[in-house]
Amino acid sequence: MAESIKTIVLSGQAQAVAKQMNDSGTFPDSLSAAKFGMAYAIKYYWDAVNTSDKLNHLNGVYDSKGSTYNIGSLDPDNYVLQLMEALYPDSDTPYTFTRVLICFGLNKLGDLLEEGRLFPINKVM
Amino acid sequence: MLHFDKMTLRDFGPYKGEQTIDFSDRSGVSIIWGNNGRGKTTLLNALRYGLFGVIQRRNGILKNLSEMGNKEAVQEGRYGFTVILDMTNDGDTYKLTRQLKLRPGIVKPSGEEDYEKVLFLERDGSILSPEDRNHELNVIMPEQVARFFLFDAELLQEYEELLETNTSDGEQIKNSIEKILGVPVLQNGVVDVEDCLSNYEKQKSRAARADDKTVQLGQEMENLTANIEEHQNIIKEKQAELSDLIRKKSVLEGRMADTDKLRNWIVQRNEAQKSQEKHEDELETVQSKIRDLMKNAWRGMLLTTVRDLREKIEAEEYALDAKKQKRTVADRFIMEMKKAISERTCPICGQEVSGDIVEHLRAKINESTNEYVGLSEEERQRLYDLQNQMLAIRQLSADVSDVRQGVAHLENRRDELQIAISECRQQIEELHDNIKRYGEDAEEADVLSISREHSDVEQTIRDVRRGIEDENKKLTELKMNKERVAATIDKMAGGTDYRLASRKYELCEHVFRIFEKSKTRYRERLKENVEKDATALFVQLTGDKDYIGLKINDNYGLEIIHKSGRTVPSRSSGYEHIVALSLIGALHKNAPLRGPIIMDSPFGRLDPTHKANIVRTLPGMAEQSMLLAYIGEIDEQVARFELGSHLIHEYKLERVSSMHTEIV
Structure with a gap:
């Protein structure tokens, strides 16, 4: 039985990165930047986020000072849900994991941003 | 003096x-x-x-x-x-x-x-x-001749214009030269005598009209005279208009030359601004396309992960499926062996099965049962789950594409455009500084309108010249008519008044022709003198024995003559300077008006x-x-x-x- 949460809240740090990415004009909105962060974490840092245990641990690390997003906006076609179920079949907290992956990925992208290596964005896709 | x-x-x-x-x-x-x-x-x-x-x-x-x-x-x-x-x-x-x-x-x-x-x-x-x-x-x-008294010698190359025909600068200089030489005084004399001639002509026409034999011809003569006067006035007006236009063109050319650099800068700046706007519009479109692609780019990034996941599940599913298949095959074989034991007959060949073979079959049944155990209930569940997962994973890659190449292409274009915009900005800034520094007093719109105004004036000059030519043709035709009528009147009219008027007219006509010839000869002689004096000065100034003199043209332009008799085709700016000084010196010698240089x-x-x-x-x-x-x-x-x-x-x-x- 999947969790019944209706929103997710990003960490303050991740939110700041999403905002900067959005401000660059490359993303249509912060939410797209956030999902980009999630995909980046899965694609390039799978070893760090490949188990539910690791994600549960990280969930406790990130604060909740960032923006709140509706699940309906985040995942209108349940793609993210299906992805989480495929990646973490033993878990029943797909959106919690989604939040963790977003925060993790955005933090990593934030490092690139600081070093001036985030753009052109196609190099990190 | x-x-x-x-x-x-x-x-x-x-x-x-x-x-x-x-x-x-x-x-x-x-x-x-x-x-x-x-x-x-x-x-x-x-x-x-x-x-x-x-x-x-x-x-x-x-x-x-x-x-x-x-x-x-x-x-x-x-x-x-x-x-x-x-x-x-x-x-x-x-x-x-x-x-x-x-x-x-x-x-x-x-x-x-x-x-x-x-x-x-x-x-x-x-x-x-x-x-x-x-x-x-x-x-x-007179201000018109000041150029021969007060001048910046660095601008003497303008006298080169005199070698060209029909240039407004040349025409203006030529007029100034004739003015300083006193030609207009004689020209005014010609005009005055022409006025007198016109009056005597009227008197002659009136006398012809008063004569019974030439009343109608006299009337015709008067009409032709009036008509000729009308066309002459039109020509005068057009010539005055032409002079004004030539002056205006010259002023505009001066302004164009003065503002040439400024106008180029303004045009370049406007082009750079247009180019910048065009690049900015394209940049906005490219950015918008990038944003559109980036909305779902994250899905494409997951394709490799999804593929790895699918391959992993497929492998596990395949292994479980193989285990299940082996058990199915083994079950069929065991069933056959069990049937052979029970019926003591081979189900394939129908031969009797001996006791030894039955024992052997029983051992084989045990062995097969142990070896091909099939799926456990957990494994069966796992296979079922895997199959469901597979369906979900296939969904994850359906209609998803990797947009990285597309984004890369757009980002390259965006970078190119940003560089182009930055270059445009820099160019505009530099041009803006130049325009501000050079054209402090100039209104940009005025500067840009000069060349348009200049081509308008040139067109009007062409039209006016054509108009004068047309009027002259009409005038010639009318004058020929008039001569014919006058000849007929001379033959037919017999009255004293007419003969007297005719004598006065003829006398005045002689005076007019004398004035005209004098003017032409005076001008020719002046030109000869100017040529002679300019040559003398030129020879003194150059000291080059290869150059024997200067030859004057109708515009008072001077060409250098080589000792071989040929004109020197292109001359240095130094020689241009010397020729111009020679001309000015010669004008001073021949002008009634004298003054300092x-x-x-x-x-x-x-x-x-x-x-x-x-x-x-x-x-x-x-x-x-x-x-x-x-x-x-x-x-x-x-x-x-x-x-x-x-x-x-x-x-x-x-x-x-x-x-x-x-x-x-």
Whole structure:
């Protein structure tokens, strides 16, 4: 039985990165930047986020000072849900994991941003 | 002959306070030495301002005269300036005072309108009325011929225009040349006699009309005369219009040349702005496309992960499926063996199964049962789960594509556009600075409209010329008709009045033809004299034996003649300078109007030999000459040696500050 949460809240740090990415004009909105962060974490840092245990641990690390997003906006076609179920079949907290992956990925992208290596964005896709 | 005795300046340009140059009443040459920026051209302008009230800058006439006031004097609260010229002409003494001063009641000006222009001319101690003053000034130095008296020698190449035909500059110079040579006086005579002729013609027509035998022809004659007059008037109007247009074209060409650089900058800046806008529009489109792609780019990034996941599940599913299949095959085989044991008959070949074989079969059944155990219930569940997961994973990659290449392409284009925009901005900024610095007083729209206005004027000139040609054709036709009618009247009319009128007309016609021929011969003779005198000067100035003289054309343009008799096709700017000086010298010799020559930067690009030749020749060119030269333009010792007793004065323009020069 999947969790019944209706929103997710990003960490303050991740939110700041999403905002900067959005401000660059490359993303249509912060939410797209956030999902980009999630995909980046899965694609390039799978070893760090490949188990539910690791994600549960990280969930406790990130604060909740960032923006709140509706699940309906985040995942209108349940793609993210299906992805989480495929990646973490033993878990029943797909959106919690989604939040963790977003925060993790955005933090990593934030490092690139600081070093001036985030753009052109196609190099990190 | 006009002679400048003295010039007094008060706060004019860098000449702060009151300063005087004494040119002396003697004939000869004065040299005023001054380095760049010290005010040599300003002295030339002081003379020009004194005589004509205008100040000529390289980029045109100075609009705001108050700008000519001394800057330090302004800081000290003195505004405006004064030029006083003491001169003589044909035995009369003149004192010309021209001033720009604050209007009464104004202490500190806020603009040009706070100044007023003051002009006095004293002749032999009496102040002349404005009408007399203007007339007198126009007699002693008409502005139209000033170019032969006061000139910047660096601009002498404009005389090259005389070698071309139908150029407005050339036409203007030609008119000035004819003016200084006195051709218009004779031309006016021709026009006056032509008027008389026209009156006698009318009298003749009236007499013919009064004669019974030629009443109708007389009427026809009058009509033709009126018609001819009408066309002549139209031609006169068109010629006046043409002169105005040519003058206007020349002014526009001057303005175009002055603002050429500025206009190019404005055009370039406008093009750069358009280009920037175009790039910015495309950039916005590219950014928008990038944003569109980035909305779902994250899905494409997951494709490899999804593929790895699918491969992993497929492998596990395959293994479980294989295990399940082996058990199915084994079950069928065990069933056959069990049947053979129970029926003691082989189900395949139908032979009897012996006891040994039954034992062997039982062992095989045990072995197979142990080896192909099939899926456990957990494994069965797992296989089921895997199959469901597979369905979900296939969904994850359906309709998803990797947009990385597309984004890369767009980002490359975006970078190119950003660089292009940045270059445009830099270019615009530089051009903007140039425009601001160079064109402080110029309205951009005015500058851009000059070339349009110029081509409009050129078109109108072509139209007017065509109109004149058409009118001349009509006129010729009418005159031929008139001659025919006149001949018929002469044959038919018998009255005394007509014969008398006809005699008067014929007499006047003879006078008219004499005037016309005289004008043509006078002009030809002048040209011959100018050619001869210019040649003499040229030979003196060049000293090159290969060049034997100058040949004059209808426009007073001079071509250099080689000793082989051929004309020299292209000449250096130095030779252009010498030819122009030769022409000016020859004009001074042949003109009824005489006056001083004042030359700014007289030696241009000439070599020392030609410089010395010019200095030596100068006293013969005009009774009074003034050279405004920078120190080193010619060797001072050479100048003194060549001029000898003709050197009257030497002045130096000494710097006190960047805004203050003293004449010493």
